[in-house]
Amino acid sequence: MGRYRDFWPIYLAAHRGIWTQRIHLMASTVGAIGVFSAIGLAEPLLAPIGIAIALSMAFSSHYIIEGNHPTIAKNPLWSAVGDVHMCLLLITGRLPAEMKRLGFDRPVQERFIWMRAKN
Secondary structure: OOOHHHHHHHHHHOOOOHHHHHHHHHHHHHHHHHHHHHHHOOOOOHHHHHHHHHHHHHHHHHHHHHOOOOHHHOOHHHHHHHHHHHHHHHHHOOHHHHHHHOOOOOOOOOOOHHHOOOO
16 A cells, blocks of 8 residues: 555544544554653653553554554554544544545444443
């Protein structure tokens, strides 16, 4: 899969649940804090620790909440770009429109009742 625009719908298909999206946003934040803390505090170990925690959070959201597999195995680079893209759309409130544009207007049913969206 060479082009990001071809990968983007595959990425979003694996991230249809709102809780998966939210956990990815939290995981990206944790990873960024780890990297920037490593730089700012001159503690190189903080970066891999932050990234490991972030990956654990994101991976677990796929297996536990959404019941699918992370897209990182398909293309690690595009998966990282997709994560940033999705998080920016989530923060700005434009993710629902993008999901609808790509035909994912019906979110996946979360596996746990307490996570299901209230209508």
